[in-house]
Amino acid sequence: MYVAVKGGERAIDNAHRWLEDERRGDRKVTDLSVDQIKTQLSLSIAKVMAEGSLFDPELASLAIKQARGDLIEAIFLIRAYRTTLPRFGVGQPINTDKMIAKRRISATFKDIPGGQLLGPTFDYTHRLLDFKLLADGSIDEFEPGKDTEQMFQHVTQFLNNEGIIETEETSSSEAESPDLTRQPLEIPANRALRLQALTRSDEGFLLGMAYSTQRGFGRNHPFVGELRIGLISVEFEIPEIGFNIEIAEIEISECETVNQFLGSKTHPPKFTRGYGFVFGQSERKAISMALVDRALRWKELGEVSDGAPAQDEEFVLYHGDNIQATGFVEHIKLPHYVDFQAELELIRKIRKTAFEAKKG
Amino acid sequence: MSNSEEDFNFAYLDEQTKRMIRRALIKALCIPGYQVPFASREMPMPYGWGTGGVQVTAACLQETDVLKVIDQGSDDTTNAVSIRKFFERVAGVKTTENTGKASVIQTRHRIPEQVLSEDQILVYQVPIPEPLRFLEPRETETRVMHALEEYGLMHVKLYEDISINGEISTAYAYPVKVNDRYIMDPSPTPKFDNPKMNFCPAIQLFGAGREQRIYAVPPYTKVISLDFEDYPFEASRAEKTCEICGATNTYLDEVVIDDKGTRMFSCSDSDYCNSQKS
Numbered sequence: 001m002y003v004a005v006k007g008g009e010r011a012i013d014n015a016h017r018w019l020e021d022e023r024r025g026d027r028k029v030t031d032l033s034v035d036q037i038k039t040q041l042s043l044s045i046a047k048v049m050a051e052g053s054l055f056d057p058e059l060a061s062l063a064i065k066q067a068r069g070d071l072i073e074a075i076f077l078i079r080a081y082r083t084t085l086p087r088f089g090v091g092q093p094i095n096t097d098k099m100i101a102k103r104r105i106s107a108t109f110k111d112i113p114g115g116q117l118l119g120p121t122f123d124y125t126h127r128l129l130d131f132k133l134l135a136d137g138s139i140d141e142f143e144p145g146k147d148t149e150q151m152f153q154h155v156t157q158f159l160n161n162e163g164i165i166e167t168e169e170t171s172s173s174e175a176e177s178p179d180l181t182r183q184p185l186e187i188p189a190n191r192a193l194r195l196q197a198l199t200r201s202d203e204g205f206l207l208g209m210a211y212s213t214q215r216g217f218g219r220n221h222p223f224v225g226e227l228r229i230g231l232i233s234v235e236f237e238i239p240e241i242g243f244n245i246e247i248a249e250i251e252i253s254e255c256e257t258v259n260q261f262l263g264s265k266t267h268p269p270k271f272t273r274g275y276g277f278v279f280g281q282s283e284r285k286a287i288s289m290a291l292v293d294r295a296l297r298w299k300e301l302g303e304v305s306d307g308a309p310a311q312d313e314e315f316v317l318y319h320g321d322n323i324q325a326t327g328f329v330e331h332i333k334l335p336h337y338v339d340f341q342a343e344l345e346l347i348r349k350i351r352k353t354a355f356e357a358k359k360g
Numbered sequence: 361m362s363n364s365e366e367d368f369n370f371a372y373l374d375e376q377t378k379r380m381i382r383r384a385l386i387k388a389l390c391i392p393g394y395q396v397p398f399a400s401r402e403m404p405m406p407y408g409w410g411t412g413g414v415q416v417t418a419a420c421l422q423e424t425d426v427l428k429v430i431d432q433g434s435d436d437t438t439n440a441v442s443i444r445k446f447f448e449r450v451a452g453v454k455t456t457e458n459t460g461k462a463s464v465i466q467t468r469h470r471i472p473e474q475v476l477s478e479d480q481i482l483v484y485q486v487p488i489p490e491p492l493r494f495l496e497p498r499e500t501e502t503r504v505m506h507a508l509e510e511y512g513l514m515h516v517k518l519y520e521d522i523s524i525n526g527e528i529s530t531a532y533a534y535p536v537k538v539n540d541r542y543i544m545d546p547s548p549t550p551k552f553d554n555p556k557m558n559f560c561p562a563i564q565l566f567g568a569g570r571e572q573r574i575y576a577v578p579p580y581t582k583v584i585s586l587d588f589e590d591y592p593f594e595a596s597r598a599e600k601t602c603e604i605c606g607a608t609n610t611y612l613d614e615v616v617i618d619d620k621g622t623r624m625f626s627c628s629d630s631d632y633c634n635s636q637k638s
Contacts, residue, residue, distance in 0.1 A: 326407075
């Protein structure tokens with residue numbers, strides 16, 4: 001009974017101690033270090049940083065350790081920490097043309113200036129369990145070639161030079177880039193706010209939404225114009241010294257899709273765009289985000305909505321946050337017996353009336 | 361977790377955030393029953409555990425306050441214990457189980473049986489602040505409905521309840537009209553508690569963290585449960601007597617006490633029950 005009179009406090013303390021014990025697990029096995037998580041579970045870290053909206057691999061590793069590998073719990077730890085940090089300003093817009101990419105591919109052209117660079121991808125691995133890893137983890141070091149040290153022009157730029165894809169608008173002021181973590185979400189949202197919500201949305205939710213558009217619920221026929229993963233620098237202007245300084249170098253995944261065109265007799269058709277941007281190496285999510293971004297743009301592109309879930313801004317933005325979702329879904333395990341009691345009384349009364357009516 | 365109080369600002373939230381919440385609270389008190397959007401923060405407990413109530417309490421607390429926390433009417437439910445401990449740690453305020461001695465009472469699902477006073481604040485934890493949500497899922501629509509006082513849908517729902525079941529089949533979170541203007545969700549309190557909200561001397565504040573809304577009922581404000589002339593509102597309870605204190609006028613918990621399903625009834629408000637015993 002979780003409401004044992006006067007026992008609640010002791011029960012909670014004991015539950016916490018038990019939880020810590022289970023987290024540590026068998027003491028004969030070496031304690032997992034935060035460094036090991038940081039260097040060997042980097043894709044988990046990418047997810048925690050992206051959905052926690054905080055780029056800090058060290059803290060993400062700590063959160064994963066503390067959460068026993070439950071990534072949503074780890075994201076929650078990061079969010080709860082992040083919200084206590086002061087917001088001291090807005091960084092300069094990131095220029096992904098200047099990315100030092102370790103992966104960069106285009107599905108729309110056979111070859112592109114700079115070349116297709118596969119990078120460390122699972123794509124062409126055969127998904128066979130590697131039993132060698134059970135015994136011996138030693139792997140030869142790999143030295144990437146010089147190709148990985150250059151910057152690449154965006155592939156969509158080649159289409160843009162020809163004028164056959166819409167030009168991306170850049171927001172010019174802070175007011176156009178609202179902060180979801182400091183203002184309540186209000187619908188309709190502008191694209192900047194939508195993208196902000198999507199990049200911290202749950203990967204699985206976005207994947208399902210993106211998939212639904214491909215299967216026909218709000219179809220918009222995407223090509224991956226370019227997918228790139230690599231390091232970019234973050235700059236911040238310090239008012240006192242009057243110029244930008246680099247405050248961080250972060251790994252990000254970026255996906256630009258080229259989507260079906262629209263046009264009329266008077267306006268020649270153009271390709272349209274979807275955009276995905278996620279912390280870390282998270283290309284599944286970057287692609288999903290681009291598809292959902294494009295699906296949500298129907299109104300500004302003058303299209304007619306199919307009424308599909310992925311086209312519904314309120315539906316997507318209100319339900320993609322896994323911390324909100326997990327909290328509300330799981331809260332039904334808290335005591336609700338007062339409400340249940342009220343329902344019991346009501347249903348007994350209604351049933352009694354119904355039986356009496358039947359008899360009478 | 362071994363953090364001491366010094367690691368946190370008083371009552372956990374930073375002063376800027378508390379100011380933002382207080383502004384929302386003042387607006388909410390000025391427009392009784394109106395849902396004010398606020399920039400709810402992630403708290404160190406999950407959404408659904410009372411993050412809205414906790415933020416409102418944090419914004420109200422002063423060092424001299426005495427805090428009481430109840431869940432399902434009881435001070436000893438796990439979540440009430442957890443929230444009380446949270447404020448003991450991050451605000452260092454005095455806590456009490458005695459309803460009369462508390463200056464701030466945070467509650468989930470109940471209103472205390474003892475009549476509250478002018479120098480008390482009752483903070484409700486709210487899961488879904490929108491009373492029209494289950495009739496219209498879109499926030500964009502329901503905001504317009506409130507603005508236009510377009511409440512026909514709700515009355516139709518209540519009417520349909522009567523035509524199907526012979527009475528209004530809402531047992532908790534029973535909708536109220538505040539100050540003759542806004543329809544408001546009283547949070548999932550049993551409808552037995554609704555009359556206590558009407559002309560209540562205490563300030564009633566409602567916080568919905570995940571939904572980012574705050575609303576309020578100022579002291580001595582009219583709060584009427586929706587009904588029809590021929591089907592008047594009825595504050596129902598189990599027609600039993602508390603087997604611990606003998607009270608016949610309180611909201612009762614029904615507890616199964618053996619494998620045969622024998623029931624025992626006792627007050628849901630544990631502090632009230634204790635005070636009646638002694």
